[in-house]
Amino acid sequence: MDLFEKLKTAKGALGQYSEEAHGYYTFPKLKGELSSHMEFNGKKVLTWSLNNYLGLGNHPEIRKTDAEAAAQWGLAYPMGSRMMSGNTDQHEQLEAELSSFVKKEDTVLLNFGYQGIFSVIDSLLNRKDVVVYDEQAHACIIDGLRMHLGKRFVYKHNDIEDCEKQLVRAKKLAEKNGGGILVITEGVFGMSGTVGKLREVVKLKEKFDFRLLVDDAHGFGTMGSTGAGTGEYLGVQDDIDVYFSTFAKSMASIGAFVSAGKDVCNFLRYNMRSQIYAKSLPMPIVIGALKRLELLREQPELREKLWTIVKALQGGLKERGFNIGNTESPVSPVFLSATIGETSQLVVDLRENLNIFCSVVIYPVVPKDVIMLRLIPTAMHSLADVEVTLKAFEQVAYKLENKLYAQEIYDIHA
Numbered sequence: 001m002d003l004f005e006k007l008k009t010a011k012g013a014l015g016q017y018s019e020e021a022h023g024y025y026t027f028p029k030l031k032g033e034l035s036s037h038m039e040f041n042g043k044k045v046l047t048w049s050l051n052n053y054l055g056l057g058n059h060p061e062i063r064k065t066d067a068e069a070a071a072q073w074g075l076a077y078p079m080g081s082r083m084m085s086g087n088t089d090q091h092e093q094l095e096a097e098l099s100s101f102v103k104k105e106d107t108v109l110l111n112f113g114y115q116g117i118f119s120v121i122d123s124l125l126n127r128k129d130v131v132v133y134d135e136q137a138h139a140c141i142i143d144g145l146r147m148h149l150g151k152r153f154v155y156k157h158n159d160i161e162d163c164e165k166q167l168v169r170a171k172k173l174a175e176k177n178g179g180g181i182l183v184i185t186e187g188v189f190g191m192s193g194t195v196g197k198l199r200e201v202v203k204l205k206e207k208f209d210f211r212l213l214v215d216d217a218h219g220f221g222t223m224g225s226t227g228a229g230t231g232e233y234l235g236v237q238d239d240i241d242v243y244f245s246t247f248a249k250s251m252a253s254i255g256a257f258v259s260a261g262k263d264v265c266n267f268l269r270y271n272m273r274s275q276i277y278a279k280s281l282p283m284p285i286v287i288g289a290l291k292r293l294e295l296l297r298e299q300p301e302l303r304e305k306l307w308t309i310v311k312a313l314q315g316g317l318k319e320r321g322f323n324i325g326n327t328e329s330p331v332s333p334v335f336l337s338a339t340i341g342e343t344s345q346l347v348v349d350l351r352e353n354l355n356i357f358c359s360v361v362i363y364p365v366v367p368k369d370v371i372m373l374r375l376i377p378t379a380m381h382s383l384a385d386v387e388v389t390l391k392a393f394e395q396v397a398y399k400l401e402n403k404l405y406a407q408e409i410y411d412i413h414a
Contacts, residue, residue, distance in 0.1 A: 013364070025347065030357070034058040034252075036380040038357070045357040046385055048375040053222050053330060054302040055379035056292050057252035065291040069284035077283050082109075083269075086280025094290050095257070101293065102220075102228050102245075103237055104259035108268050109286075111278055113246030113256040117215055118144040119274035120244060120258050121184070123267070124213075125150060128179030130170040132163065134196065136189055138215060150179065157189075160200040167208045181208065187216030187230025188223065191361065191374065193327025195223075195230060202239040213242040221250025221296050222330050227303050247285075251292045255281050305379040306330060309386060313377050316390045322397070332375040334393065335366070342405040343371045346396060349405070354392040 011018065018026065030047060031039040034057040038047045056062050078086040095107040110116030121144030125131065131145060131152040145152050151173055153166035163183075170181045183204075185196040201212060216229045224232030229245065231237030242264065246256040258268065269275070295302065310330045317324050323335040338346060343362060350356045361372040375389070399405050 025344070025360070028357075034380075036378065036382070036385055040351060040357050043352075043355065045351060045355045046388060048332075048356070048358040048377070048381075048389065050378065051218075051249040051376055052252045052378050052380065053250045053306055053376070054252070054296065055305075056250070056295060056302075058380075059295065061295065062252070062288065062291060066284060066288045069287040073283035073287075075282045075284060078280050080280065081276055081278055082280045083276050088280075088283065088286070090283060090286045090290070091280065094286055094293070097290065097293055098257050099259055101226075101297065102243055102259050103232075104243055104261070106262045106265035107257050107259040108265050108272070108275070109281055110256040110258060110272075110275065111281055112254065113217060113248055114140040114143075115274050116246075116256040116258065117141060117244050118147070119272045120242070120268065121145060121182075121213070122147045122273070123271045124182060124242070124264075126179070128174075128177040129182060130174045130177075130179060131182050131184060132166045132170050132210070133184040134158065134163075134186065134189075136192070137184060137186060138190065138217075141184055141215060145184075150177070158194060158197050160197055160204070163201065164204055164207070167204060167210065170210075171208055181210035182213055183210050184213045184215070187214050187219035188329040188331060190218045190331060191365065191372070192325050192333055193218075193329045193331030194325065195219075195234070195328040198231060198234050198236050198240070202236045205239070211241040212239065213244065214240045215244050217244075217246045217249055218329060218331060220245035222303065222306065227296055227300070247289055247292070250296065251289060253285060253288055253292060255285055255289065302379045306377065309377040309379070309381045309383070312383055312386045313375065313389065316386060317393065320390065320394060320397075322393065330377050332377060333361075334373040334375065336371050336373065336397070336400060337369060338371050338400055338405070339369060342400065345405040346371075346400065349399070350392065350396065354395065356389060356392045 028040060034052060036047055037044055078088055080086040091109060095109055099105065099107040117140050125148050127149040129150050131148060133154055134157055135154045136157045153170055155163040155166045174181050183201060185201060187196055214231065219230035221227045223230045226232065231240045241260060243259045247253040314324055314332050317334060325333050325335060327333060340362065343360060347360050359374045361374055366372050
């Protein structure tokens with residue numbers, strides 16, 4: 001059998017819908033300047049699907065810095081991996097400033113978030129070590145764990161009793177093998193917006209000897225009194241042994257970083273294959289990140305504006321009877337009961353008639369006949385945007401309740 005033959009029929013969980021969905025439900029094209037209002041399918045839409053939490057993506061100071069850095073350095077410099085020929089004072093400056101901001105001894109820059117945490121996990125563990133992790137951990141964590149040759153135990157989402165149960169199992173095995181234990185969870189879970197129970201996990205250190213890795217991609221810049229993340233928000237930043245985040249959310253760029261003690265970071269520098277054998281981050285990205293971090297630190301009004309929008313949106317949804325789960329973060333899910341057919345019509349109605357663009361999540365991420373509309377408030381949005389959206393969602397809820405989407409047929413290819 002030819003290797004590629006199976007690809008024609010076994011297209012995958014998402015690929016099976018590609019012919020009908022491509023370009024509209026999947027791989028849509030939002031055009032224009034990064035903003036709360038962009039163009040989709042030939043019309044202006046109010047956009048709630050960008051992780052540009054603080055609005056830095058199109059901030060005038062950021063645009064100026066990015067343009068000047070690109071003009072001065074181009075995208076090629078520095079060439080080579082950092083270990084060989086791609087290290088610079090600016091890369092080390094960014095690492096030092098990030099370390100200071102998240103209150104860790106040291107930091108290592110990573111080229112990408114997904115690849116980065118994947119490589120961190122792979123580097124920290126050997127076959128004797130045992131991992132305990134939250135069942136709703138991001139795909140990048142799961143893929144990193146697939147590389148692990150030792151044992152791993154999963155606990156129910158944010159269920160500390162089950163986490164302790166898995167730690168009991170992990171302790172026995174680690175002691176038998178002569179290995180250590182790594183617990184992995186998230187600061188903010190990106191789909192549901194729930195905050196990881198970091199305080200409770202940290203308290204388990206009194207009973208068990210383990211290290212804690214936290215993926216705070218959605219918490220960095222948005223959570224805590226200074227924006228230093230979910231650990232700061234919960235008062236346990238010092239108890240996080242390995243802190244990871246990305247530049248792709250609040251920083252509105254690309255790249256990532258991992259912060260920890262000096263010994264840990266030095267080990268990672270010399271052992272993370274994804275960085276040793278990859279080109280260094282381009283200089284404009286690094287200089288841009290320095291400017292973004294500066295604004296994150298020195299313009300708290302951006303985070304304050306974000307939270308004004310978050311509270312107005314989430315409060316308005318709850319007042320109108322919508323189920324937004326247990327979010328404590330800017331991530332704003334709206335759970336509705338709908339069939340796949342109703343969902344497709346609902347999304348088209350939102351985008352074509354109500355001019356609202358947000359992401360939709362279906363089974364198997366959520367239970368059958370349940371859908372999640374995921375909204376991401378940002379500092380770019382206004383209270384007027386919130387009011388427009390709340391009115392649109394009222395119409396959607398009315399149509400669902402009265403089975404009107406089961407009757408309407410929208411042709412996205414018309």
